[in-house]
Structure formats: structure tokens, C-alpha cells
Amino acid sequence: YLAKRHNSVAEIYDPRHQDQNVERLSLLSELRKAVERDELVLYFQPKVSTQPDRVHHVEALVRWIHPTRGFVPPFEFIPFAEQTGYIKAITLWVMNAAVRQCGQWLANGLEVNVSLNISARDLLNPDLPAVFADMLRQHACPARLITLEITESAVLDDPLRALANLQALRDTGCALSIDDYGTGYSSLSYLRQMPVSEMKIDRSFVMHLLDNPNDEIIVRSTIELAHNMGLKVTAEGVESEEVLERLRALGCDLAQGYLISKPIPADALERWFRDSRWAQSPDAAPAPAVR
Numbered sequence: 001y002l003a004k005r006h007n008s009v010a011e012i013y014d015p016r017h018q019d020q021n022v023e024r025l026s027l028l029s030e031l032r033k034a035v036e037r038d039e040l041v042l043y044f045q046p047k048v049s050t051q052p053d054r055v056h057h058v059e060a061l062v063r064w065i066h067p068t069r070g071f072v073p074p075f076e077f078i079p080f081a082e083q084t085g086y087i088k089a090i091t092l093w094v095m096n097a098a099v100r101q102c103g104q105w106l107a108n109g110l111e112v113n114v115s116l117n118i119s120a121r122d123l124l125n126p127d128l129p130a131v132f133a134d135m136l137r138q139h140a141c142p143a144r145l146i147t148l149e150i151t152e153s154a155v156l157d158d159p160l161r162a163l164a165n166l167q168a169l170r171d172t173g174c175a176l177s178i179d180d181y182g183t184g185y186s187s188l189s190y191l192r193q194m195p196v197s198e199m200k201i202d203r204s205f206v207m208h209l210l211d212n213p214n215d216e217i218i219v220r221s222t223i224e225l226a227h228n229m230g231l232k233v234t235a236e237g238v239e240s241e242e243v244l245e246r247l248r249a250l251g252c253d254l255a256q257g258y259l260i261s262k263p264i265p266a267d268a269l270e271r272w273f274r275d276s277r278w279a280q281s282p283d284a285a286p287a288p289a290v291r
Ligand code: C2E
Pocket: 045, 060, 061, 062, 073, 074, 075, 078, 091, 094, 117, 118, 119, 149, 179, 180, 203, 236, 237, 238, 239, 256, 257, 258, 259, 263
């Protein structure tokens, strides 16, 4: 008992924890400045249809380029921003940047469907739908080109408010998608109430699709569930031709992953639309040129 007690006291005063707290505090204060200082940047990862078509789909993924820390990956600051509430500012930044980019591409003759990620906390922000609608107007971006990705657990904290807010976002004319399907606390009773049109199967089920029979069963049943609910299905984390072939055979609609492209900056994406074999299906007319 004493030893245990001693342990827990030692833990409280563990200097390593002190360091962690200091590190967290400094990260928070720097994250606060990241938006003002314009240190955030959007990368875009294309998705391709498993059937021939000429529709362009991309997912916008935020990057933090810190002046001294360098490239900070999302997993190092998004969960942290979610815990501290600062995600609200990040989401507004991401939304505005993605909508502006989508409007710019369209003005240049390039029609791109842009998905962006929003967090559970954002669904509790009652101003978000009106702010989003303003952004669409300001950047002359048609709502139908934007998809908001949310995780299946996002409604669990306050389901009534979250579902009402989802409906209000949907009413602006954008599409909604369930991200990382299968990894959260799936609640089928909420799932059927969510006004979504797409489901994204998490890459943890997709990556080992060919070696792990259980993963194949999960992917196959998810595709069937989604289709029966009238939803399109995207598979994340497609890293090989063989996995893409299997997904196509299973009837999956869209694929996203390093095989097709990593997330890349906007100018690289424009070149990708022009040059990549994935950007044009063989029997389709050439994709619209970027002016
Ligand atoms: P996500 O929304 O599920 O995004 C997909 C993640 O998987 C991206 O990581 C992408 O780079 C990675 N990925 C894509 N294809 C492959 C593949 O073939 N293999 C492997 N191993 N990975 C692949 P990223 O950009 O590091 O983002 C991680 C997560 O951070 C995102 O997962 C999303 O939950 C969050 N996130 C990123 N940007 C934003 C944002 O703007 N807002 C919010 N709220 N969350 C964001």
C-alpha cells in the first residue's frame, strides 16, 4: 500500500510530467498564433472513382508549418486543439481556405469536389452553418462541391444538438460524409439519423484487405450496408493495385490512398490533374485544363 502510495506521489512530482505540461502550454500558445501568422496550409489528396468518370474529388488536409519546429503533422496538434477548444478557430480557417480554393478552381474552369474535416466540437457550434453559408457566398463556391467529413462518434456528446447542426449544415446544400467508419463508437441508431451521403472505410480495414479474411468481411459488409442506405463508399489507405482491384470487385465507389497520390499542395494537385494517369480514365474525354 505504501509503495503504491509512494509511486503515485512520485508520479505527481515526476519532472517529466512537468516538462510535458510546459511543452503543452507552449504548443497551445503557438497554436493560437498559428492562424494569425498564417502558418497553416492546406494539402489536397485526390480520390478516384473505381469506375470510369471525369469527376475530380479531393480531401483537404491541414498542415502546420512552424517557423522553428518545421512541419507539424495533424496528429500532433489536431487532438490537442480538440481538447483545448482551439479547434473552432482551426476549423474556420480550414473551411474558409478550402471553400476559397474550390471557388478559385471553378473560376479557372476546373470543377473539383472538395471534402474537408470537421470535429465533434464543431457540431456544438450553433453559428457554424451560417458562417459556412457566408463563406460559400463570399468565394462564389457552389455548396454542392463541398463535402464535410465527420467521424461516427461526433454526435455522441450531445446527439440532439449535433444532429440538428448536421441538418443545418446539410441544408446549406453541401454533402456530409462519415469518416474513419468502423473505428469509432458506431451507433447505428444515430448513423441512420445522420443526413450523410458517403461513408469512408477506415484505412485500418483496407490496408490488409488481401491478407486478413476478417478485414475483407468487414469491408464487404460495410459496402453493402452503405449501399443499402443509399450511400457512396470511399476506401481510405489504398496503397496497392491489388487492393484497388479487390475494392472494385467488391463494388466500392471511390478510392483514396498513397497508390493514387499522397496529400500535395494546390499547385502540385493542378499538375496532377493534368498529368497523372489516375486523373483521366482511358475512355473519357480529356479533363478540363487548368488555365
Ligand atoms: P483523415 O481525415 O482520415 O485523413 C486521412 C489521413 O490518412 C491523412 O493523414 C492522409 O495523409 C492519410 N492517408 C491517406 N492515404 C493513405 C495511405 O494510403 N496510407 C497511409 N498510411 N495513410 C494515408 P493526415 O493528413 O496526417 O491527417 C490525419 C488526420 O488528422 C485526418 O484523418 C483527420 O482526422 C485529421 N485532420 C487532418 N486535417 C484536418 C482538418 O483540417 N481538420 C480536422 N478537424 N482534422 C483534420
